Amino acid sequence: MSSPTTPRRGYHHGDLRAELIREGIALLAEKGVEGFSVAKVAVRAGVSSAAPYRHFPDREALLAACAADVIATLTEVLARAAEEAGPDPVDRLAATAGAYTRYVLDHRAGVDLLYVYVFKGPHHQIVQEQSRRFMDTLMALASAVLPADTSWADTADFVYVHLSTTHGYATMLPRGARPPRDTDGLAARAATAARDHITGYLLRLRG
Amino acid sequence: MSSPTTPRRGYHHGDLRAELIREGIALLAEKGVEGFSVAKVAVRAGVSSAAPYRHFPDREALLAACAADVIATLTEVLARAAEEAGPDPVDRLAATAGAYTRYVLDHRAGVDLLYVYVFKGPHHQIVQEQSRRFMDTLMALASAVLPADTSWADTADFVYVHLSTTHGYATMLPRGARPPRDTDGLAARAATAARDHITGYLLRLRG
DNA sequence: CCCCGATGTTAGAGTATTCTTACTTAATGT
DNA sequence: ACATTAAGTAAGAATACTCTAACATCGGGG
Numbered sequence A, B: 001m002s003s004p005t006t007p008r009r010g011y012h013h014g015d016l017r018a019e020l021i022r023e024g025i026a027l028l029a030e031k032g033v034e035g036f037s038v039a040k041v042a043v044r045a046g047v048s049s050a051a052p053y054r055h056f057p058d059r060e061a062l063l064a065a066c067a068a069d070v071i072a073t074l075t076e077v078l079a080r081a082a083e084e085a086g087p088d089p090v091d092r093l094a095a096t097a098g099a100y101t102r103y104v105l106d107h108r109a110g111v112d113l114l115y116v117y118v119f120k121g122p123h124h125q126i127v128q129e130q131s132r133r134f135m136d137t138l139m140a141l142a143s144a145v146l147p148a149d150t151s152w153a154d155t156a157d158f159v160y161v162h163l164s165t166t167h168g169y170a171t172m173l174p175r176g177a178r179p180p181r182d183t184d185g186l187a188a189r190a191a192t193a194a195r196d197h198i199t200g201y202l203l204r205l206r207g
Numbered sequence C: 001c002c003c004c005g006a007t008g009t010t011a012g013a014g015t016a017t018t019c020t021t022a023c024t025t026a027a028t029g030t
Numbered sequence D: 001a002c003a004t005t006a007a008g009t010a011a012g013a014a015t016a017c018t019c020t021a022a023c024a025t026c027g028g029g030g
Helices: A017-031 A038-045 A059-084 A089-106 A108-116 A124-145 A152-175 A182-207 B015-029 B038-044 B057-086 B089-106 B110-115 B124-145 B152-175 B183-206
Strands: none
Touching: A017 A038, A017 A059, A017 A108, A038 A059, A059 A089, A059 A108, A059 A124, A089 A108, A089 A124, A089 A152, A089 A182, A108 A152, A124 A152, A152 A182, A152 B152, A152 B183, A182 B152, A182 B183, B015 B038, B015 B057, B015 B110, B057 B089, B057 B110, B057 B124, B089 B110, B089 B124, B089 B152, B089 B183, B110 B152, B110 B183, B124 B152, B152 B183
16 A cells, blocks of 8 residues: 555654644634645744655645544534434434534534535545535434434435534624624534434424 | 715726626635736636726725625625515525525636635625625524524524534535535525424524 | 826746655564 | 564745736727
């Protein structure tokens, strides 16, 4: 394999590749996608502006790596939240909404990247792969809530709406006029909103 | 007033200011916020790259004008959809979800701009003003759905969730693996999802 | 009729960014 | 010990973008 994860190291850092991704995400959080540049990330990581090119072929690859990392973290966060929410399927799914909101409030622009930036080249791939894992996690949780005979397409649709509600809630409120920094309150409301959607959906299914 | 809407014209175009906003939005739709530049907009409008600076003090002002224009259009689109949906308040509010989705599917990146780009300078103002009008429109529609004694804050919260569901639905599906170009179907589903949320919310209120 | 201001044009200064090239350093394995 | 090689550095070419300055042109009001 030509895997770049070989533990060979340079003479300066512990793990620059990971550090670059970390700083990249931090930069995104501060300046947004527009303010992102390889040079700035390098400076933040304390290396020369050419160093990143040893680890990523081009700017887009670094960006994609950041995006993939954000999704992977998000997947983990949501999975853990569901696990800690107890046995009830509705509780579990609703908990993901709260966790997602909390995460977004803390890592705003990293999440924006996922929804806004259009990856063109082959770097698209690692992003999509993580996205699939993310969706799989939610699909599993949704299956437990919906009737057993629900089709895959309907489940997916349900998940999308669940996620949409959550994502929108988390991202739109902070942009509004008032800056509500009550993270816990917002997360709780997001969970409630998710529950409303689940309730309404199930109700409609039954007639 | 120092209003720039004076009908004085140069020797070349009908209304360059409006044309620049139009082309700006079109460029955003194609290349995203990252690919936006004053020079490119100028080229698209068929003028020199210095011309836009006669109408906008800087890049951010043009961007803000585009954003404000998108929101204004969106407000109008939603208001009309509600009007055409008939007298029932739930129908009217649900219709806005369908209209929003339809609009976003056609004008994707223009909408992204609203949620992602962080306006810093004084240009923020015109964007916020249009945002307020947008919210006012939805607040009025939501008031008709909710019990008469609902507080402003609760109404606002309800609207945010409604909008979030819709926005998320409209923006996330297209980014997914499959590219579902069935606009009408998506719009209809968005409306259904909105209805689910309304149903669930009202149900929770009552018990 | 002519002046003036709004709105264009061209040219370019200044800056930032991406990515390349050639050189250097340090860790590793035999 | 020492060759090899991954991974860093410095320097810079090529490009793009923002915004300014000085000039040109059209249209309307005195």
